[in-house]
Amino acid sequence: MLPFSVLAHDSGSRARRGTLVTAHGAVQTPAFMAVGTRATVTGLTPDDLAQVRTQVVLANTYHLLLRPGAELFRRVGGIHGFMRWPGPVLTDSGGYQIFSLAGDRTISEKGARFKSYVDQRMHMLSPEASIAMQTAIGSDIMMVLDVCIESTADESATRAAMERTHRWALRSLAARSNPQQALFAIVQGGVVPALRRASADFLTQQPFDGFALGGLAVGDTRTQREEVTHFAAELLPAQRPRYLMGVGTPPDLLVAIGAGIDMFDCVLPTHLGWQGTAFTSTGRVRITRGANAHADVPLDAECGCATCKSFSRSYLHYLFKCSEPLAPRLLCIHNLHHYHTLMAEARAAIEAGCYATYARRRLEAIDRHEHSDVSMTPV
Amino acid sequence: MLPFSVLAHDSGSRARRGTLVTAHGAVQTPAFMAVGTRATVTGLTPDDLAQVRTQVVLANTYHLLLRPGAELFRRVGGIHGFMRWPGPVLTDSGGYQIFSLAGDRTISEKGARFKSYVDQRMHMLSPEASIAMQTAIGSDIMMVLDVCIESTADESATRAAMERTHRWALRSLAARSNPQQALFAIVQGGVVPALRRASADFLTQQPFDGFALGGLAVGDTRTQREEVTHFAAELLPAQRPRYLMGVGTPPDLLVAIGAGIDMFDCVLPTHLGWQGTAFTSTGRVRITRGANAHADVPLDAECGCATCKSFSRSYLHYLFKCSEPLAPRLLCIHNLHHYHTLMAEARAAIEAGCYATYARRRLEAIDRHEHSDVSMTPV
Numbered sequence: 057m058l059p060f061s062v063l064a065h066d067s068g069s070r071a072r073r074g075t076l077v078t079a080h081g082a083v084q085t086p087a088f089m090a091v092g093t094r095a096t097v098t099g100l101t102p103d104d105l106a107q108v109r110t111q112v113v114l115a116n117t118y119h120l121l122l123r124p125g126a127e128l129f130r131r132v133g134g135i136h137g138f139m140r141w142p143g144p145v146l147t148d149s150g151g152y153q154i155f156s157l158a159g160d161r162t163i164s165e166k167g168a169r170f171k172s173y174v175d176q177r178m179h180m181l182s183p184e185a186s187i188a189m190q191t192a193i194g195s196d197i198m199m200v201l202d203v204c205i206e207s208t209a210d211e212s213a214t215r216a217a218m219e220r221t222h223r224w225a226l227r228s229l230a231a232r233s234n235p236q237q238a239l240f241a242i243v244q245g246g247v248v249p250a251l252r253r254a255s256a257d258f259l260t261q262q263p264f265d266g267f268a269l270g271g272l273a274v275g276d277t278r279t280q281r282e283e284v285t286h287f288a289a290e291l292l293p294a295q296r297p298r299y300l301m302g303v304g305t306p307p308d309l310l311v312a313i314g315a316g317i318d319m320f321d322c323v324l325p326t327h328l329g330w331q332g333t334a335f336t337s338t339g340r341v342r343i344t345r346g347a348n349a350h351a352d353v354p355l356d357a358e359c360g361c362a363t364c365k366s367f368s369r370s371y372l373h374y375l376f377k378c379s380e381p382l383a384p385r386l387l388c389i390h391n392l393h394h395y396h397t398l399m400a401e402a403r404a405a406i407e408a409g410c411y412a413t414y415a416r417r418r419l420e421a422i423d424r425h426e427h428s429d430v431s432m433t434p435v
Numbered sequence: 436m437l438p439f440s441v442l443a444h445d446s447g448s449r450a451r452r453g454t455l456v457t458a459h460g461a462v463q464t465p466a467f468m469a470v471g472t473r474a475t476v477t478g479l480t481p482d483d484l485a486q487v488r489t490q491v492v493l494a495n496t497y498h499l500l501l502r503p504g505a506e507l508f509r510r511v512g513g514i515h516g517f518m519r520w521p522g523p524v525l526t527d528s529g530g531y532q533i534f535s536l537a538g539d540r541t542i543s544e545k546g547a548r549f550k551s552y553v554d555q556r557m558h559m560l561s562p563e564a565s566i567a568m569q570t571a572i573g574s575d576i577m578m579v580l581d582v583c584i585e586s587t588a589d590e591s592a593t594r595a596a597m598e599r600t601h602r603w604a605l606r607s608l609a610a611r612s613n614p615q616q617a618l619f620a621i622v623q624g625g626v627v628p629a630l631r632r633a634s635a636d637f638l639t640q641q642p643f644d645g646f647a648l649g650g651l652a653v654g655d656t657r658t659q660r661e662e663v664t665h666f667a668a669e670l671l672p673a674q675r676p677r678y679l680m681g682v683g684t685p686p687d688l689l690v691a692i693g694a695g696i697d698m699f700d701c702v703l704p705t706h707l708g709w710q711g712t713a714f715t716s717t718g719r720v721r722i723t724r725g726a727n728a729h730a731d732v733p734l735d736a737e738c739g740c741a742t743c744k745s746f747s748r749s750y751l752h753y754l755f756k757c758s759e760p761l762a763p764r765l766l767c768i769h770n771l772h773h774y775h776t777l778m779a780e781a782r783a784a785i786e787a788g789c790y791a792t793y794a795r796r797r798l799e800a801i802d803r804h805e806h807s808d809v810s811m812t813p814v
Binding site for chain 1: 473478480481502510728729745746749754760765
């Protein structure tokens with residue numbers, strides 16, 4: 057069983073400070089995992105990731121299955137050597153991709169049949185095939201293949217997806233071959249409390265190394281997401297790590313940490329960085345806005361990242377206007393640093409027993425500067 | 436006058452080993468300058484450049500005039516602080532761009548009138564305007580605005596372009612205001628020896644800090660280029676640096692160093708890197724070729740760059756196939772490192788008095804592996 061110890065609890069919330077020990081090193085939680093879907097975090101080297109204090113890279117089984125494929129990972133001995141990332145790697149199972157890439161796929165009890173976007177060949181992603189691929193990848197933490205549907209689906213569809221997720225979780229457990237690789241289950245059940253409870257009850261009776269909350273940030277509102285997170289986190293065993301999948305904005309993270317979540321991943325810091333939006337201590341900054349052409353100051357005066365220590369907003373603005381590839385790289389570095397710093401502050405606040413106060417202040421500061429909704433025009 | 440000293444001469448060629456001292460540091464010659472047209476070397480940070488031992492960054496007056504414009508450079512105090520490159524910067528005058536971007540421009544004795552590709556406004560680039568812009572940029576070495584035409588132009592057109600280049604060179608000298616910024620003249624005259632001689636005779640009588648050979652690699656053959664380089668380099672004063680503009684491949688550089696050239700620039704290492712072609716000790720490698728999918732070895736086993744020390748061809752191949760932005764960055768780092776290492780080896784060989792032998796061996800090795808013509812399909 058993946059070693060996980062809770063080192064401290066916050067006094068004013070359910071937040072907790074833990075350590076997870078994987079085959080490739082320890083992870084201090086709460087932790088944000090950098091999304092490296094294709095065995096690369098867009099544009100960044102492993103040295104860049106170490107510099108912004110990334111602890112875990114999250115890669116994607118579905119994409120890696122299609123390219124470069126399992127044979128490559130078996131040949132080179134796994135993802136760590138291939139991408140030269142010496143730290144922990146978590147692999148998502150591909151459940152979300154099967155759900156979101158709806159064209160040309162059919163899902164049955166056996167698994168999902170779909171056409172490769174690389175070479176148009178048909179593939180079958182079953183719970184067993186996902187575990188086999190994750191075994192080849194050699195990730196430190198594997199995820200079960202789940203059935204992920206919209207939060208807005210009706211209750212019977214949500215129940216059916218959850219029940220199949222449970223059967224697939226048992227098949228995933230049975231398919232696991234390498235005890236060095238941890239395996240997390242994924243609690244489904246949409247925004248229906250009774251289903252979330254049933255899912256947690258079922259899955260936590262099985263010997264999984266950790267438990268994730270899936271099926272959020274897929275059509276639900278921020279309020280629904282927060283309610284489900286609070287409710288469902290409490291249903292998970294205290295001695296196992298809790299992972300909230302695909303969520304989210306800094307406010308999402310602050311709230312979920314207070315609900316007792318230990319692990320996060322989200323494409324926002326990297327994707328928005330590549331699109332020219334930076335997260336700063338005074339809210340989001342869209343670097344291409346005209347005002348930044350004249351701003352000979354760092355993106356964030358309070359930030360200690362390599363980008364803020366060296367470059368001005370006016371230079372970053374100019375680079376983006378020229379479509380120069382250095383621009384998104386520098387913003388991506390800044391955004392990951394921003395997220396990892398938020399996590400480090402949260403960990404320190406929990407250790408000091410003042411997380412609730414810290415989170416409230418941070419949330420108020422963010423609210424002062426912006427609305428947290430992703431769809432809002434950034435400041 | 437820009438301090439330049441020749442430290443050693445090769446015994447078997449005209450190659451020489453020198454040091455150039457600019458306001459932002461010394462440059463060991465022969466030197467290859469990294470092309471940073473828009474105040475950025477595509478995708479690389481100044482730290483990356485320092486790591487591959489780049490000595491000089493070459494920026495472009497024409498592009499920087501249009502964006503971000505002179506006002507920005509005056510406001511921030513020049514290019515060094517803007518792009519955070521602490522070392523020497525050379526600015527090309529824009530002569531080549533006026534020549535190559537033929538649409539919507541008219542050239543008169545006064546200068547070139549053209550439409551901005553950024554905002555469609557009309558601009559006048561005269562010798563005086565180019566020097567004013569280069570003064571704002573604050574480059575360590577400025578170039579005169581020249582009239583650059585095809586090597587295949589007839590003799591009277593070539594003569595007319597040369598004579599205007601001379602008049603513009605005198606106007607550039609007169610327009611210079613900051614004695615901290617060196618100014619180089621550009622010898623024109625196409626592939627006509629008598630014109631090259633006339634151009635060198637005229638320009639070397641003026642107090643320029645250095646002399647460039649322009650108008651090569653613009654339609655001439657490799658043989659013509661080598662003949663003109665050998666002939667014209669000898670016409671330039673021994674005590675001033677000699678710069679062969681826009682040339683070229685590793686064989687071009689090896690030959691030109693033997694002719695007594697001190698400085699080079701070329702887009703090849705960066706542009707080919709972004710297109711997936713690497714220069715290696717065993718010839719060019721097109722990383723997207725199928726064979727590299729199975730090559731779990733470095734790009735170049737003899738190379739000590741960050742890319743070769745960490746990543747395999749199979750990983751680089753995979754990243755290129757996925758259009759991942761890390762891929763061109765890693766090849767660009769390798770290619771610049773390859774060019775700078777070639778220069779370092781050349782400098783060492785000149786100091787040891789064995790450059791001619793070194794260059795012959797290198798050229799033979801390159802010939803064994805590939806044809807040097809850029810248009811050839813890389814190995």
